[in-house]
Amino acid sequence: MPIKIITTEDGSHSLFDEELNETFHSTRGARGESLHVFIKEGLEHWRSQNEAEEIRILEVGLGTGLNAFLTAQFADQHNQNINFTSLEPYPIEKEIYEDLNYHHTPSELQSFMYIHETTWEKPVGINTHFELLKTTSRLEDFESTIFFHVIYFDAFAPSKQPEVWSLENLKKCYSLLEQGGVLTTYCAQGQFKRNLAEAGFEVETLQGAMGKKEMVRGLKN
Numbered sequence: 001m002p003i004k005i006i007t008t009e010d011g012s013h014s015l016f017d018e019e020l021n022e023t024f025h026s027t028r029g030a031r032g033e034s035l036h037v038f039i040k041e042g043l044e045h046w047r048s049q050n051e052a053e054e055i056r057i058l059e060v061g062l063g064t065g066l067n068a069f070l071t072a073q074f075a076d077q078h079n080q081n082i083n084f085t086s087l088e089p090y091p092i093e094k095e096i097y098e099d100l101n102y103h104h105t106p107s108e109l110q111s112f113m114y115i116h117e118t119t120w121e122k123p124v125g126i127n128t129h130f131e132l133l134k135t136t137s138r139l140e141d142f143e144s145t146i147f148f149h150v151i152y153f154d155a156f157a158p159s160k161q162p163e164v165w166s167l168e169n170l171k172k173c174y175s176l177l178e179q180g181g182v183l184t185t186y187c188a189q190g191q192f193k194r195n196l197a198e199a200g201f202e203v204e205t206l207q208g209a210m211g212k213k214e215m216v217r218g219l220k221n
Helices: 030-049 066-078 106-117 167-176 190-198
Strands: 003-007 013-017 054-060 081-087 124-127 130-135 148-153 177-185 202-207 214-219
Touching (some): 030 066, 066 106, 066 130, 167 214
Parallel strands (some): 054 081
Antiparallel strands (some): 003 013, 202 214
């Protein structure tokens, strides 16, 4: 897969997939987008409304590992146990992820590298409060015996990977969520919002990240 590292406007790296002609994050800021869309409007929002000894998160698209890395930091900083399952059919190569600039300290680098280099298809503790299960399963094929509190829907845009954003997949996400669970994503496309509603979600259109007009959160109420 022809992929190259780019630097976004907030200084953090993202990747550009030349085959899809698509970046992995907003060019306005990879880290800023991830913190806003997934941590603030997903994890922190759910946690502000609920209490749980362990928060279970499903991520559609591990990608660069940025969302997992920031969530692991959140778990450590807030003494919050988080069980994190991430789907990634096309893992990035070591020569790519080892050059990404998301860490500021040696311990952060160690944590980030561990996220990428730990065993697939098996839950592994990244830190005291964060357990990661990486799987190469596609959402269409994914099966789970547990239900999730939060879904990070971070696939490539619907124009690039329409099959991932299908109504069937959104219905599957709805079924994988606990009652009161949330799905959060950077995407605010009209058809996606209509599909989300048809799948059963209460749809919230929120302020987007890094100057983007809108993003979406779906609630299972």
